[in-house]
Amino acid sequence: MRLVIDFQGSKNKSNNVLTASNPDWKYTIATGILVVAMVVPQLSDWVESQQFVKYLQTRVGSLPKTTGASISRIAFPTVANAPVTSGFGWRQHPITGERKFHTGIDFAASLGAPIYATDAGIVEFAGEKGGYGNTVIVKHTSVSTLYGHASKLYVTTGQRVARGQMIAAVGSTGMSTGPHLHFEVRVNDKPQNPRPYLQHTAANSYSPRMRAFLATIRWAETGTSGSLSYRKLVFNGTFNDFSTHPRIKQCAPINGKRVCSTAAGAYQMLDKSWYDLQPKLNLTNFSPASQDKMAVEYIRRNQAIADVEAGNLDAALQKLARVWASMPYNNYNQNAKTLEQWRTYYQQQLAYRG
Ligand SMILES: [Zn+2]
Numbered sequence: 001m002r003l004v005i006d007f008q009g010s011k012n013k014s015n016n017v018l019t020a021s022n023p024d025w026k027y028t029i030a031t032g033i034l035v036v037a038m039v040v041p042q043l044s045d046w047v048e049s050q051q052f053v054k055y056l057q058t059r060v061g062s063l064p065k066t067t068g069a070s071i072s073r074i075a076f077p078t079v080a081n082a083p084v085t086s087g088f089g090w091r092q093h094p095i096t097g098e099r100k101f102h103t104g105i106d107f108a109a110s111l112g113a114p115i116y117a118t119d120a121g122i123v124e125f126a127g128e129k130g131g132y133g134n135t136v137i138v139k140h141t142s143v144s145t146l147y148g149h150a151s152k153l154y155v156t157t158g159q160r161v162a163r164g165q166m167i168a169a170v171g172s173t174g175m176s177t178g179p180h181l182h183f184e185v186r187v188n189d190k191p192q193n194p195r196p197y198l199q200h201t202a203a204n205s206y207s208p209r210m211r212a213f214l215a216t217i218r219w220a221e222t223g224t225s226g227s228l229s230y231r232k233l234v235f236n237g238t239f240n241d242f243s244t245h246p247r248i249k250q251c252a253p254i255n256g257k258r259v260c261s262t263a264a265g266a267y268q269m270l271d272k273s274w275y276d277l278q279p280k281l282n283l284t285n286f287s288p289a290s291q292d293k294m295a296v297e298y299i300r301r302n303q304a305i306a307d308v309e310a311g312n313l314d315a316a317l318q319k320l321a322r323v324w325a326s327m328p329y330n331n332y333n334q335n336a337k338t339l340e341q342w343r344t345y346y347q348q349q350l351a352y353r354g
Contacts, residue, residue: 001221001268001324076198077118077147077183078170082107085180088193094177103191104146104184105198111179115147115168118197123159123167132182133174136167143197144189148182149173206296212349213308213316214295218266219345220326220337225266230288234263242285247271267295267324298323313346314339 086094086106093100117138124144125137132148138161151171161167172179185194206214215225222232231238235252239245246264253259262271265286277283277297283290299305299316302323307316317339321329328339337345 001263001270001273076116077145078107078109078115078181079113082109082113082181084108088191088195095175104148104182105194107181107183109170109179109181111151111169111171113170113179113181114166115150115170115181117161117163117165117167118145119143120163121145121161123155123157123161126153126155126157126159126167128173131175133176134168134171135174138167142188144186146182146184146186148184149176149180151179206292207309208350208353209311210296210308212346212353213299213313214292215349215353216342216346217295217324217326220342221268221324222266225349227288229266230291232265232268234261234268239264242287242290245286246274265291267291267298269294273298311350313343317342 084105085108086102088102088105090099091102092098115136119138119140121138121140121144123136124139125135127135129135129148132146134148134150134153136147136150136153136155138145138147147168149171150168150173152169153167154169155161155165155167170179170181176182183194185192185197218229219225222229224232228238231240233239233245233250235250235254237250239248246262246269248264249260249262250264251258251260263269266288269286269291273294274286277294281290281293281297283293296305299308299320302319304316304319307313307319317327318329321327325332325334326336328336328342330336
């Protein structure tokens with residue numbers, strides 16, 4: 001973040017460095033369907049209506065398919081733009097016409113599309129399972145996940161799988177009208193609504209490029225991209241309490257003047273960023289996960305998500321230069337790294353994560 005300094009006694013009012021919210025609609029729609037809308041029960045009927053699915057298919061078609069690129073990172077069970085065609089709950093069964101409880105979520109995907117394990121675990125079942133057709137069940141902790149109607153199975157019972165590992169291919173085996181993934185989340189073998197589970201995993205599954213970019217911001221802002229970066233204070237030292245920052249000022253003598261700033265954490269967020277984003281992102285504290293979400297929100301607001309996901313570092317830095325002083329393309333004179341330094345570190349991070 002840009003260092004906004006309060007001189008003791010007189011407040012030095014600085015411009016708000018954040019641009020007004022100007023959402024990138026493609027991004028909003030694509031993630032909205034998969035994450036936000038699915039966890040709002042009032043919206044589910046609308047989301048799962050065929051009309052909306054068709055609309056989405058036309059809107060998300062041009063999105064970069066970033067998930068699916070790398071094993072072990074993916075927490076979504078199939079291709080990123082697969083629309084939900086049937087939700088969890090009572091419905092008219094598409095084949096029998098009976099009113100029946102649907103114990104999972106159906107994602108429409110083409111025949112042969114990858115099915116990913118949403119989390120690490122052990123394959124409890126891999127084979128044919130009645131109406132489910134070819135099915136994989138992965139046991140995580142008390143939670144297990146089920147993937148039904150597959151055309152091919154790539155795992156066998158007892159096998160250990162990684163988060164995001166491709167375990168099967170989408171098909172239409174069992175009681176099915178066309179290729180789709182039937183995805184279930186079971187807690188102690190009882191099917192649960194997968195929505196909150198997907199929200200949780202989706203929130204923690206940034207693409208390798210996004211994670212490399214975030215790491216580079218952390219390094220540029222604090223000198224390190226490791227876990228320590230999330231506890232850095234603006235002038236020196238670290239903090240331990242994620243419940244109070246970035247609402248506490250740190251003061252230090254700079255050029256003979258005592259100056260104070262609230263900037264804290266891996267992305268040097270200010271108190272005003274916290275007051276703005278905490279209610280919008282529903283953050284409970286300033287934990288590393290919250291800090292990441294805040295950073296991604298600024299990337300989104302400045303319409304740089306697509307640039308990050310496309311690996312276009314230069315374009316992303318130009319759009320975000322007003323947000324983070326450590327980026328080139330601003331004139332804050334607060335020790336910005338050069339474009340060359342950004343490139344080098346980013347490429348290292350990408351090689352490490354990709
Ligand atoms: Zn189903």
